[in-house]
Amino acid sequence: MSGGWTVLCPTSDVLPGESHVAWFGDVPLVIVNFDGIFYALEDRCTHEDFELSAGPYDQATGQIECVLHGALFDVRSGEALRAPAYEPARPYPVKVEDGMIWVREPD
Ligand code: FES
Numbered sequence: 471m472s473g474g475w476t477v478l479c480p481t482s483d484v485l486p487g488e489s490h491v492a493w494f495g496d497v498p499l500v501i502v503n504f505d506g507i508f509y510a511l512e513d514r515c516t517h518e519d520f521e522l523s524a525g526p527y528d529q530a531t532g533q534i535e536c537v538l539h540g541a542l543f544d545v546r547s548g549e550a551l552r553a554p555a556y557e558p559a560r561p562y563p564v565k566v567e568d569g570m571i572w573v574r575e576p577d
Pocket residue numbers: 515516517518519520536537538539540541553554555
């Protein structure tokens with residue numbers, strides 16, 4: 471821990487267009503690389519708590535789809551873009567330092 475920040479994984483674990491799951495304490499996060507910028511969402515669809523990381527991530531749009539019923543989320547904000555999810559997925563602040571991806575608890 472450093473100022474509330476916790477190291478998750480090397481940036482090399484999350485290549486452009488890929489998603490990666492890492493644990494922040496006991497919270498699973500899905501980390502994505504969107505054009506070289508990293509974003510982290512709680513790995514939980516707000517429809518029925520399914521893992522978002524099981525679904526496809528579209529690097530052209532920055533959207534991740536829940537594979538269970540097709541809800542769509544913006545990886546940058548967590549915003550729910552398509553039913554049946556209406557609540558945003560929880561975004562976590564991300565920073566990159568020394569080739570590592572760090573996250574902290576959202577404000
Ligand atoms: S659990 Fe994700 S759309 Fe239903």
